[in-house]
Amino acid sequence: MNIENLLRDNIKTIKAYSSARDEYKDASTNMVFIDANENPFQSNVNRYPDPQQSKVKQRLAEIKGVKTSQILLGNGSDEVLDLLFRAFCEPNRDNVITLPPTYGMYSVLADLNAIQIQKVLLDANFEPKVNEILDAQNQFSKILFLCSPNNPTANSFSAHKIEELLKGFNGIVVIDEAYIDFSNSDSWVSRLNEFPNLIVTQTLSKAYGLAGIRLGLCFASEFIISILNKIKPPYNVNQLTQDRAIERLSDLEEVKNEVVSILRQRDVLANELSKVSFVETIHPSDSNFLLVKVDDANHRYVQLIEKGIVVRNRTTQPLCENCLRFTIGTEAENKVLIKTLNQL
Ligand SMILES: *Cc1c(COP(=O)(O)O)cnc(C)c1O
Secondary structure, eight states: OOGGGGSOHHHHTOOOOOOGGGGOOOTTSOOOOOSSOOOOSOOSSSSOOOTTOHHHHHHHHHHHTSOGGGEEEESHHHHHHHHHHHHHOOTTTOEEEEOSSSOTHHHHHHHHTTOEEEEOOOOTTSOOOHHHHHHHOOTTEEEEEEESSOTTTOOOOOHHHHHHHHHHOSSEEEEEOTTGGGOSSOOGGGGGGGOTTEEEEEESSSTTOOGGGOOEEEEOOHHHHHHHHHHSOTTOSOHHHHHHHHHHHTOHHHHHHHHHHHHHHHHHHHHHHTTSTTEEEEOOOSSSEEEEEESOHHHHHHHHHHTTOOOEEOTTSTTOTTEEEEEOOOHHHHHHHHHHHHHO
16 A cells, blocks of 8 residues: 555645754754744743654653654644644545544544545444445545544444454554553554554543643654654644653553543442433443433433533434443542432
C-alpha cells in the first residue's frame, strides 16, 4: 500500500511554516533570542513553546516503545483527528467510514471538512461487521475510524476483526484508544511497524486525568508523522500543557493507582446497578464508564438532573435505545448515584 497516494494533492507538495524556534535546537546555551518579537522579560512563558514538544515526546517514546519521530501531539485528540482529515480527505470528494454508535467527533469533523460519512452499524454485540465495512469502501474512502474501547458501548473490538480491517481496508485505519489505559486489550501502538496504514490516537484526558490541559497523542509511521508535522499549527501545544504533561508522565505509579481504583469502583457500581429495579442491562465494560439500559432513559435522565446528577443520555444513538452512560466517579460519588437511583 502506498500511503503517499492517499494524501490530498495539495498536501503532497505543501511546505511547512518555518517558525523562529525551529531554527535553533538547544535553548540551554547562552544565546540571545531576538528573533521572534517576544517580550524579553522572564515569566516562564514569555517565550514561544517548543514547536516539536521534544521533552514530552522523549518521555512518551520511552513509555510507549516508539521513536519520537513516530509521535505527533495535538491540542487534544480533536486537533489530531482534524489534522488527519486535512491530510487525507479531499473536501466534496472523499469519504470516511464510521461505525455507530461511536464517538461523535468523527462525524462533526467530517461535516466541518465537507467529507461524506459512510456509516456501518456495529453488530448486536457492538463488534464491527468486517465484511460489510470492506464492501462499503470505494476508491474515495480514505479513513476508517475504529474506536476501541468504543465510546459509548464501552467494549473493545476483537483484535482478530481489527486485524482483518487493517489488512482489507484500502485507506488509513485510525484506532482511537482514548480508553486503552482502562482496558485488558493490548494497544495497537506496538504493531505500528506491521501496518503502514495504521494510526493510533490516545489522549491524556481520561486515565491520565488531564482533560483540562488538552493533550492528544498520535502514533504512526515516520512518514505519516512527517506529513502531519508539516500541516499542524506551529505552536499547537502550549508551554503550560507541555510542562504539566511531563510532570504527570514522570509519575506513572500514581496514574496506575488511580486506574486500579476506578476499575475497582466500576465493579462495585455494576454490582449495585444490577440491583436497581428499573435497570435492564449493564453492558460489559473495558473502560471507565458503564452503558446501562433502563426502562425509560429520558425520564430517568431528567429525574437524575433534578437530583443534581448529570449522566449522558445515549438513547438517540443507534443500538442504544434507553441507554444511559455513567462515568465511574469516586467512591463517594458512586454512593450518591446508587442511593439516588434507589430513591427514584
Ligand atoms: C474522550 C475521548 C477522546 C478525547 O478527546 P480529547 O480531545 O483528547 O480530550 C477521544 N476519543 C474518544 C472516543 C473519547 O471518548
